[in-house]
Amino acid sequence: MTIALFHDDAYARECDAMVVRVEPGQVVLDRSIFYPTGGGQPGDTGSLVAGGREIRVVGTVKGEGGEVIHQVEGLAPLAVGQAVSATIDWSRRHRLMRFHTALHLLCAVVDAPVTGGRMAEDKAHLDFDIDMSLLDAGVIEARLNALVEADLPVEAGAIRDEELDANPGLVKTMSVQPPRGQGSVRTIRVGDVDYQPCGGTHLKRTGEIGRLRVARIRSEGRRNKRVTLIFADDPV
Ligand SMILES: [Zn+2]
Numbered sequence: 001m002t003i004a005l006f007h008d009d010a011y012a013r014e015c016d017a018m019v020v021r022v023e024p025g026q027v028v029l030d031r032s033i034f035y036p037t038g039g040g041q042p043g044d045t046g047s048l049v050a051g052g053r054e055i056r057v058v059g060t061v062k063g064e065g066g067e068v069i070h071q072v073e074g075l076a077p078l079a080v081g082q083a084v085s086a087t088i089d090w091s092r093r094h095r096l097m098r099f100h101t102a103l104h105l106l107c108a109v110v111d112a113p114v115t116g117g118r119m120a121e122d123k124a125h126l127d128f129d130i131d132m133s134l135l136d137a138g139v140i141e142a143r144l145n146a147l148v149e150a151d152l153p154v155e156a157g158a159i160r161d162e163e164l165d166a167n168p169g170l171v172k173t174m175s176v177q178p179p180r181g182q183g184s185v186r187t188i189r190v191g192d193v194d195y196q197p198c199g200g201t202h203l204k205r206t207g208e209i210g211r212l213r214v215a216r217i218r219s220e221g222r223r224n225k226r227v228t229l230i231f232a233d234d235p236v
Contacts, residue, residue: 001066003031006044007156007186010097010201014087019050019078027055027070027078033088034060036068039173040117041100041200043071046088050078057086092121093201095231099124101154101190101203102144102212102229107172108193109143110135114173115224122234123215127224135225137214144212144229151207152191158184164197172196 002020005012017029027048034057037043043060048070055078059071070086078084099119103126107114112130119125128135161180164170170187179185179199188198190206203209211232220226 002029002068004066004068005031005033006035006201007199009033010203013090014085017084017086019080019082019084022076022078022080024075025071025073027057027072027076028063028067029070029084029086032060032068032070033086034068034070035093035201036060036062038062039198039200040103041096041119044088044093046086048072048076048078048084048086050082050084053077095121097201097203098209098231099229100200101206102148102209104154104188104190104194104196104198104202105144105147105206105209105212106140106227106229107196108147108190109140110227117173123228123230125226125228127220127226129223130225132217132219132225135217135227137217140217140227141212141214144214147191147193148206148209148212150191151205152193153205154191154202155189156202157187157189159187159197160184170196 012033015033017031020030021028034044046057048055055072055076057070061069063069103124106126110128112128114126115129116127185197186199189195213230213232215230216228218226
């Protein structure tokens with residue numbers, strides 16, 4: 001199992017670690033700041049440096065038993081037990097954190113079950129099971145930006161499995177059930193507007209998201225009405 005440093009500190013850009021497994025295309029470390037793809041958030045990219053050589057990490061995914069797998073090209077020139085210095089592509093990750101935190105606000109603004117969601121570097125969306133006539137881009141955008149300006153705190157916590165089972169309404173994303181069986185599940189609280197299980201990486205405060213724009217509202221099927229967000233200060 002890889003120690004998930006990104007859960008304790010989403011702002012950590014680099015860490016020292018030790019190689020525990022090397023296979024063609026894969027490197028596993030004892031601890032990592034690389035977030036593995038999950039919950040609609042893409043895995044991190046970055047680099048591992050050892051012995052003066054830099055190895056590019058093109059993606060990160062979850063492995064068996066809580067392993068974090070760093071995806072590399074070919075067989076990395078690393079040995080088990082070797083020390084490496086790991087660095088994530090911070091500007092990319094920070095944009096993903098801004099979008100991820102923005103999607104929590106979108107959850108708070110649109111009162112409907114979430115049927116799916118995804119974020120990328122340049123945009124993010126949630127799908128809602130809702131009537132199209134209830135989605136007004138101007139209203140959603142104004143409410144989102146009010147919550148950004150309110151600069152709400154974002155705090156991680158935990159909820160016991162039994163407590164979560166007794167409060168199924170906390171799970172807002174119908175398509176993704178939080179991982180049970182560890183005794184507790186990680187939660188995220190955004191001010192007093194959103195509280196739900198979530199394993200992603202978030203900002204400390206909503207003000208850091210910056211102004212948002214609703215780029216598009218589109219039907220993606222009977223139960224999927226998609227609201228797509230972009231950053232207002234990005235060049236179009
Ligand atoms: Zn989250």
